[in-house]
Amino acid sequence: MTDARDGTQPPGDLTGLAERQAALVATLVAGGPPPPGFAPAQLAATRAALLRKRAGEVARHWPLLAAGLGAGWTTTFAGWAARRPTAGSLRDGWDLARALHDRHALPPAAAEELAVREARLRYDGLSAPRPRRLPAVGRAGGAVAAQIAGRVRLLRPAPRPSTVPPVGDDGPPDTAGSASWISD
Amino acid sequence: MTGPSGVGIGWRPEIAGFVAELPGLRFVEVVAEAVPATGPLPPGLAQLRERAVTVVPHGVRLSLGGAEPVDPARVAHLATVAQRVDAPLVSEHIAFVRAGGLEAGHLLPLPRSRQAVDAVCANVARAQAELPVPLALEPIAALVDWPDDELDEADFLTEILDRTGALLLLDVANVHANARNRGADPLALLDRLPLERVAYAHVAGGAEHGGFYHDTHTDPVPTAVLDLVGALCARQRPPALLLERDGHYPPAAELRAELDALATAAGFPAVT
Structure with missing residues (x-):
């Protein structure tokens, strides 16, 4: 559908509006510079409101991730997401879970949730996750999940704080600072 | 298909x-993007249709106010959902939700300019050409204002409605939020809207929250909003009032008490 065919506006007539809308979205969700003339306090309030809303939506897709971070969830998510435009709630939560996992900061229940997702879906971090056709194993933070013919089982739970040994070569133990690394 | 009532x-x-x-319920709204185009309807929704409860699909991601043509x-999805639930009308927003390849994740305001009026009217016309039922447009609550508005809110909305022939979905809480955050009089806006x-x-x-009133849909309806419902109904009572709760x-x-308070404020029968 083109403007010319509709007979409404010649193409290009709305270019200025398109650029200004793009600049507003970029400053709100991608760390872009504030467009001239906008009130900084209004932009800040809008950014914060968008992040709160997004955190709530991701929490619905990743309940154990959000619950595992507890009171730190919104702050952790907002700190991670402030300059990252959304890729949809499923991928946002997945990317954050992987980032926390890389820093040994993924709570055990969230590690199990991630392992189950990794076993069920193939996600390259760049495009929409797709169901795996072949049997697969998902691992995260000591949790192991297996998928056969679309059915996923958690084979091994993630170790809980009382039993967990230090994880990784140089990272802090799984239990420490799960929400603090990003909320500076 | 009966129009929204009560x-x-x-x-x-x-x-x-x-x-x-809810024994007296005659009308619900459903987020259009949450209803699949094929396969079974969500179970609760199908039961409401069997009871002949009116279902209005409410789009949130069309981005009718975007400078680029609506997708x-x-x-097509909104049109399909309208047919699936036998809707008397559908609704969407005077807003944009994406630009420059980025999703905002929420409804963002348009500049109140002639150019923006042209953009939204062109997209509404494109949508109306494909929709099987009338479209109602909802003005949004905005925390941020564009710096160079040419039109005031009432003129901006009235011009869009006049040019598109669309119906108005008036969000009383949005009227309250915008007036509160801009230091304006909500009654003055009601007096000038069609x-x-x-x-x-x-x-x-x-x-x-932080010096702003946030239209969260996750908190109780404030007294000031209920009072504004009364003020709206004193001027012209709308055919129906819908409570939105999103978390x-x-x-x-x-929740029953909120529905009852709405009914009382508008003089509608209780649905609880």
Whole structure:
């Protein structure tokens, strides 16, 4: 559908509006510079409101991730997401879970949730996750999940704080600072 | 398909059981993007249709106010959902939700300029050409204002409605939020809007936060919003009022009390 065919506006007539809308979205969700003339306090309030809303939506897709971070969830998510435009709630939560996992900061229940997702879906971090056709194993933070013919089982739970040994070569133990690394 | 009437509630999966048990309910709204184009309808929604409850699909991601042409696939989905639930009308927003390849994740305001009026009218015309039923447009609550508005809110909305022939979905909580955050008089706006074009009205809760009133849909409906419902109905009562709740769902008794308070404020029969 083109403007010319509709007979409404010649193409290009709305270019200025398109650029200004793009600049507003970029400053709100991608760390872009504030467009001239906008009130900084209004932009800040809008950014914060968008992040709160997004955190709530991701929490619905990743309940154990959000619950595992507890009171730190919104702050952790907002700190991670402030300059990252959304890729949809499923991928946002997945990317954050992987980032926390890389820093040994993924709570055990969230590690199990991630392992189950990794076993069920193939996600390259760049495009929409797709169901795996072949049997697969998902691992995260000591949790192991297996998928056969679309059915996923958690084979091994993630170790809980009382039993967990230090994880990784140089990272802090799984239990420490799960929400603090990003909320500076 | 009967038009919206009386007190309704936004149907959400989390409160489907509560909604199903409201004995007097004649009207719900459903987020259009949450209804699949094929396959079974969400179970609670199908039961409401069997009871002949009116279901209005409410789009949130068309981005009718975007400078680029509305995505035909999104319009087609809205049209399909309208047919699936035998809707008397559908609704969307005077807003944009994406630009420059980025999703905002929420409804963002347009500049109140002639160019923006042209953009939204062109997209509304594109949508109307494909929709099987009338379209109602909802003005949004905005925390941010564009720096160079040419039109005031009433002129901006009236011009869009006049040029498109669309109905008005008036969100009373948005009127409250914008007036509160801009230091304006909500009654002055009500006095200048074409209230005879209102297909139905939204009501929702919100909260003060960092010096702004936020239209959260996750907090109770404030007294000031209920008072504004009364003021709207004193001028021209809309055919229907719909409570929107999108999270932090309260106990059933509290939600029933909110529906009853709405009915009382508008002089509609209770649905609880």
